[in-house]
Amino acid sequence: MSGTALLAVLSLFLYQNIIYQPIIDKYSDKEIKLTGYIADEPELSGKAVNYVIETHTVNGEEVNCKISFRTYYELEAEEFDEVNVTAKVFENDSPYSKSRGIFLYTETDENLSVKKTGEKHTNLYSYAVSLRKAVKSVFDKYFSGKELALVKAIILGDKSSLPDDIRQAFNTTGTSFLIVVSGMHLSFAIAGFLFLSKKLGMHLPLLIASILFTIVFAAVTGFNPSVIRAGVMQIIVLVGTYLNRQHDNIVSLGIAALVLTLGNPFAVGNIGMMLSFATMLGIVLWSKPIYSAIQRVTGLKKAKIAAYQLKNKFASKFIVLILKIPSLIIMLFAVSVSASLWAMPLTVIAFEKISGLTVIISIMAEPLAAIILWCAMLTVILSWAPVLPNIFAFAASICCKIISWLITGFAKQPMASIDADELYIYIWLGATIFFAFLCYILWRHRKGAFYPMLAVLLSIITLYTGFSVTYFFRDTKPHLTLNCDSGGMIAAVKRDNYLSLISCGGTQKGYKKTAKIVKKNADGINMVVIPSQVKKYSGLYNEFSEEFDVGKVFVYDNRKASSDLDLDGARSIQKNSKISLILNPEVHDTVYATDKFTCQYIKSENTTVLFMTAGCDMSKLPENMREADYVVTYSVPKHFELMKCKTLMFWGRTDMLEKYSDELNSVSEKVTDVRNQMITIDL
Numbered sequence: 001m002s003g004t005a006l007l008a009v010l011s012l013f014l015y016q017n018i019i020y021q022p023i024i025d026k027y028s029d030k031e032i033k034l035t036g037y038i039a040d041e042p043e044l045s046g047k048a049v050n051y052v053i054e055t056h057t058v059n060g061e062e063v064n065c066k067i068s069f070r071t072y073y074e075l076e077a078e079e080f081d082e083v084n085v086t087a088k089v090f091e092n093d094s095p096y097s098k099s100r101g102i103f104l105y106t107e108t109d110e111n112l113s114v115k116k117t118g119e120k121h122t123n124l125y126s127y128a129v130s131l132r133k134a135v136k137s138v139f140d141k142y143f144s145g146k147e148l149a150l151v152k153a154i155i156l157g158d159k160s161s162l163p164d165d166i167r168q169a170f171n172t173t174g175t176s177f178l179i180v181v182s183g184m185h186l187s188f189a190i191a192g193f194l195f196l197s198k199k200l201g202m203h204l205p206l207l208i209a210s211i212l213f214t215i216v217f218a219a220v221t222g223f224n225p226s227v228i229r230a231g232v233m234q235i236i237v238l239v240g241t242y243l244n245r246q247h248d249n250i251v252s253l254g255i256a257a258l259v260l261t262l263g264n265p266f267a268v269g270n271i272g273m274m275l276s277f278a279t280m281l282g283i284v285l286w287s288k289p290i291y292s293a294i295q296r297v298t299g300l301k302k303a304k305i306a307a308y309q310l311k312n313k314f315a316s317k318f319i320v321l322i323l324k325i326p327s328l329i330i331m332l333f334a335v336s337v338s339a340s341l342w343a344m345p346l347t348v349i350a351f352e353k354i355s356g357l358t359v360i361i362s363i364m365a366e367p368l369a370a371i372i373l374w375c376a377m378l379t380v381i382l383s384w385a386p387v388l389p390n391i392f393a394f395a396a397s398i399c400c401k402i403i404s405w406l407i408t409g410f411a412k413q414p415m416a417s418i419d420a421d422e423l424y425i426y427i428w429l430g431a432t433i434f435f436a437f438l439c440y441i442l443w444r445h446r447k448g449a450f451y452p453m454l455a456v457l458l459s460i461i462t463l464y465t466g467f468s469v470t471y472f473f474r475d476t477k478p479h480l481t482l483n484c485d486s487g488g489m490i491a492a493v494k495r496d497n498y499l500s501l502i503s504c505g506g507t508q509k510g511y512k513k514t515a516k517i518v519k520k521n522a523d524g525i526n527m528v529v530i531p532s533q534v535k536k537y538s539g540l541y542n543e544f545s546e547e548f549d550v551g552k553v554f555v556y557d558n559r560k561a562s563s564d565l566d567l568d569g570a571r572s573i574q575k576n577s578k579i580s581l582i583l584n585p586e587v588h589d590t591v592y593a594t595d596k597f598t599c600q601y602i603k604s605e606n607t608t609v610l611f612m613t614a615g616c617d618m619s620k621l622p623e624n625m626r627e628a629d630y631v632v633t634y635s636v637p638k639h640f641e642l643m644k645c646k647t648l649m650f651w652g653r654t655d656m657l658e659k660y661s662d663e664l665n666s667v668s669e670k671v672t673d674v675r676n677q678m679i680t681i682d683l
Contacts (some may be wrong), residue, residue, distance in 0.1 A: 012265040020266070023065050023103050027058060028091040034058045037121035039066065040222070041079045041129060044160035045521070048072050052102060054086060068097060071104040072566070078124045082119040087112045095269030095448055099225075128219035132135060132156060135220065138380045142393035147400040153179035154369055154378050164549040166404055168524055169411035174340075174347070175362065176354030177368050178403075179453060180272070186230040188370040189217055189377065207242045211235055225260055225267060226276035232256035233280075249284040253277065275343050282342025283335055290334040290456060300326060306511070309332055317382075329363065337364040338458050341436075345429055345531055349583055357469060361407065367401045371395045412475035415467060424466025432459040438531070478543060478587050478604055478683040481517060482632060483510040484651040486675050490514045490535030491632070493602065493612060495682070496582035500527040502600055502611060505536040524549030527583060531598040532613045533565060536634070541565050554591065555600045556583070573598070587683055593618050601625045604683040610645070618642040630681055631668070636660045643667050649674045 036055035038167040043050040045217060053067045067089055077083060091103040097105070106112050120126075136152065143151050146166065152158040157180055159167060170176045181422045190210065221227055233252040257277065263266050268274070295301040300323065302514075303655060306320040336359045347354050355361075375396035379389045410416055418425070424469040435455035449673065470512020480493035492514055499518060525548050530538045542565060544550065553570040573593050581589040590601040597616045602609040610628040618626055632647040634652040640663065650657045650669035657664075657673055664671045 012259070012268075014266045020098075020103060023063070024081055024091050027089055027104060029088075031086065031088040032058050033060075033086050034063075034067070035082070035084055036067075036119075036126045037082050037105075038077055038079050040125075042075075042133070049075070051075070051077075052100075053083065053165060065098070065104065066102040067104045067106065068092065069112055071112075077114060077116055080121045082117040082121055084115045084117060085113065094269065096268070098266040099263050099264065099270035101266075101269070101275070103250050104304070125219065125223075131216070132220045132222075135380050136390075138383045142379050142382070142389055143397060145402060146225040149396040150179070150400045150404060151372065151376050152323045153398060155221075157224065164524075166408065168549040171415045172355065172411040173361055173407055174358040174417075176364060177275075178365060181223075186214065186217055186227050186234065188373045190214060190234050191370075202665055204242070207238055210238050216620070225270050225273035228260055229253075229256040229273070229276050229280065232259050249280075253280055253284070258439075271346070274346055276347055278342045279339035282340075286333075286342070286456075287334045289335060291331055294330050294334065294435070298326075298330075301331070302537045322494070331365060332357065332363045336366075341456065341459060345433075348425060348429065354418050356418055357413060357462065358408050361410050364406060365403055368399045368406075372399045375399070415464075418467055422466070422470055424463075426620055428459070428463045428466055431462045435459055460487060467518035480513070480602065480609060480681040480683055482649065482651075482674060482677075482679040482681070483513055485510050485676055488539055489632075489634075489651060490540065491519060493586040493589075495586060496683075497525050499524075500529070500583040500589075501525060501531045501544065501581075502589060502602070503531055504528065505534075505539045511540050514598045515544075515547065518544075518548055524551070526551045527581065528553045529581065529589065530555040530565070530570075530598065531591070531600060533612070533673045534614070537613060540567055541567075554579070556593055590625070592621060592625060598627060601628070602683070607681070607683045609681060609683070610643075612637060632674075635662070636658060640664065640667060646670065647672065649679065651675045 031314075034053070034055045035057045036053045039052045039054040048070050049072075049111070050068060050070050053069070055063055055065050055067065057063060058065070067085075067087070070089070087106040089106055092103055092105045094097065097103075106518045136158070139148060139151055139155075149159075149163065150163040150166070153162050159179055160177065167179075190213065201493040214234055218224075218231045224241065231293045232455060233249070234255055236247050236252045236255065260273060263604075271662035293609070294303075304320065304323055307316055307323060308567055310319070313340050341357050341361075342656070344354055375392040378392040379396065380389045382392065432455075434576060435458050440663045476496045476497075480492065481490075481492045481494065483490040483492075483506060485507050487507035489503050490506045490513075491501065491503040493500045493502060494517065501514075528541065528544070528550055530541060532538065545553075545566065553567065554573050555565075555567055557572040557574060572589055573595055575595045577593050579591050581591065583589050589600060590603070592599045592601065594617075597613045598622060599613070599616060600611040602611060607630070608628040609630040609632065611626060612631070612633045614635045616633065616635070617639060618637050619639040619642060621642075626642050627644045629645065629646050630649060630652070631647070633651045634650075636652075636656060637643065640660075645668045647670045650663055650664070650673055650675050654673065657671075661671065
């Protein structure tokens with residue numbers, strides 16, 4: 001084991017210094033001219049499109065590397081088009097991108113010039129992409145609406161057309177693995193070959209067909225690391241069956257890891273790959289002991305033995321068949337628990353969120369996903385035939401409706417999404433690791449197979465106890481969070497599962513802080529108010545709308561011609577108007593717009609806050625809005641003597657605050673400079 005670890009470190013060191021670093025040193029932070037081709041289908045991400053270019057030459061020299069770029073504008077180029085590109089490129093330090101061999105990226109469209117040569121690049125993967133597009137066209141013919149989007153997500157991992165509410169529900173419940181092509185999907189797909197091998201024996205034609213299907217499935221789904229891991233393990237199982245040899249799952253897992261990292265050791269940075277290996281290791285080590293323990297405790301094992309011993313063969317077969325149903329449920333539970341518990345430490349680190357309902361949902365959703373996959377594949381295979389593809393497509397559509405209803409329903413439950421930034425989560429993780437090692441030691445000493453089950457029960461009890469205590473004693477009061485920095489202000493009103501933004505400007509540092517708050521809210525962003533299209537109030541809107549599910553959007557229409565915001569579907573706040581918004585059941589927002597500025601009057605049962613944009617004139621505000629507990633402003637408003645408040649929060653220029661300090665103190669009990677601070681106001 002130590003030798004393997006040393007070899008892995010050496011491999012990563014050599015790759016870093018011989019392949020990766022020379023590319024970064026030579027081209028990063030420089031404008032380059034390259035020839036190459038678009039290496040995959042353009043990927044839709046929110047309102048933007050992501051492209052990956054694989055190079056032939058860079059600055060006239062033969063160089064093979066990958067460069068990614070993102071555009072909000074239409075680019076007349078398709079996958080595998082040969083292109084000439086001029087761009088200023090930078091080092092791509094994203095672990096996910098590096099795991100895919102993408103070491104460079106371009107920052108904006110302004111630095112980018114892409115021109116097609118009129119030629120197409122052809123390789124084996126280009127045929128796989130053509131097959132993928134053909135499969136999509138069949139799906140377009142037999143499915144529609146949400147069912148079409150869900151089928152594409154489950155079969156191909158294409159989530160671009162999946163409605164935001166359904167995608168958010170999958171994320172909330174921790175079941176995104178159902179709509180990201182993974183080893184589970186390949187296992188479902190290859191199950192037919194394994195079934196035939198048991199019934200007919202593994203003959204050479206069946207072995208070749210199984211291996212070819214595995215390779216084609218991996219290619220069509222984009223060579224996802226988890227699919228490659230499952231594919232390598234499945235091929236080892238198939239070959240072992242053909243040769244009448246017993247395979248070792250741990251060895252198979254090691255070989256899969258070697259295959260994935262041989263070409264690019266940075267592949268270990270792919271969170272999908274790490275989760276795939278963690279879940280598989282959990283299934284290999286824990287699922288059978290848990291399954292056996294539950295069968296013994298429930299008496300199911302004894303019932304099976306008794307059924308086999310019945311003299312009436314018909315009754316024996318019937319009872320055994322009936323007993324397979326609870327056995328299947330127990331196996332699904334054992335696999336789900338094992339996979340979830342081994343994956344959760346990585347999930348906490350990577351996503352800072354877990355779901356307490358994943359196991360329960362998986363037991364119900366995974367069989368539905370398997371039916372969708374099989375029926376959708378049969379729809380494609382039999383698309384030339386009359387009637388049959390319609391029957392299979394109908395069955396898949398019904399299952400899609402059920403799984404959508406199931407996931408969205410569970411997403412509304414309290415334990416659907418648990419914020420990992422809680423003390424009890426770390427206690428639970430520590431306890432789970434301790435229980436796991438303890439039960440492994442006891443199990444290795446042949447003290448009984450019940451120990452893995454005991455470790456699981458103790459882990460679940462620890463998690464649910466911690467959640468229950470935290471949930472019942474949580475703070476459900478509404479509050480306003482203000483994050484002010486040199487780039488502007490982000491203002492968020494939050495209460496329990498409701499979160500609204502009443503300003504979304506600022507820097508990336510402020511964005512990350514607020515995004516963390518948003519991630520604690522399972523329902524995303526309920527409402528966004530853009531009080532001005534000036535960047536200090538609106539600059540981060542595109543980022544929020546791309547990362548989170550956003551509900552209603554209201555925008556003050558003062559810079560319509562020059563705004564670069566993606567405001568499709570937003571409702572305009574007209575000049576010289578007044579609108580009332582309900583941010584949550586306890587907090588209302590009255591937006592008052594003039595021809596030059598806006599004010600928002602935030603009111604709850606106990607507190608009032610007046611939020612003003614720059615250039616405000618107090619004389620133009622209604623009298624009832626001139627007095628508030630808190631006033632938040634960037635500049636000293638005209639006719640400020642008409643204003644009255646307990647606390648004035650100023651986030652504009654320091655010299656302006658100092659100049660008008662005495663005057664502002666005359667209308668406010670307290671004046672404070674909140675620039676470069678994160679302030680919370682209880683409402």
